[in-house]
Amino acid sequence: MERTGVGANAILKNRRHEMPKGLNSQLIREWIRGNILTFKPEYMNYLLSLYAPLPDNQWIELDDALLAKLEWKRKFLKGQLRSLYRKLPPEHEVGYPVLLNILNGHVSKARKLNVEYLLNL
Structure with missing residues (x-):
């Protein structure tokens, strides 16, 4: 796990x-x-x-550079995360509230695949 x-x-x-x-x-x-x-x-x-077949999804620290990218993405998405999440759900199991907390900068570390998912939207 x-x-x-x-x-x-x-x-x-x-x-x-x-x-x-x-x-x-x-x-x-x-x-x-x-x-x-x-x-x-x-x-x-x-x-x-x-x-066994699931990808690694390690924890990463959200440093200032990564937080800046997420802030830019949050402004770019303009509140559309929920609709994009429904249309293009991540391949790995993660709930919308987890992604929202990451995008809003409410956490200091996050799973790598979650951050990559957000940045690739």
Whole structure:
């Protein structure tokens, strides 16, 4: 999850009929938090098969130069982010509010793919 930025809910979305019986996003989160000490090998193998092909989406610091680019993009888009998000959704799983917070400069770091998505609009 840390490598890709894709959480338990997103990775299991629309996979109810194919995932191993008993696996759910809450179980995954509890295992990661250390509240569950055992995790079935079939669950681990299934999750690894889902995460393996996903691209890296590391955290990056939003320095002054990057913030300036995002500010320019915000002015250029003039409030059209929501409609563009609906027409051209990112290939990676990210919600509109996350992108809006990045674009408005409300965060000091962000996932690389999210910033690239915004700058390429």
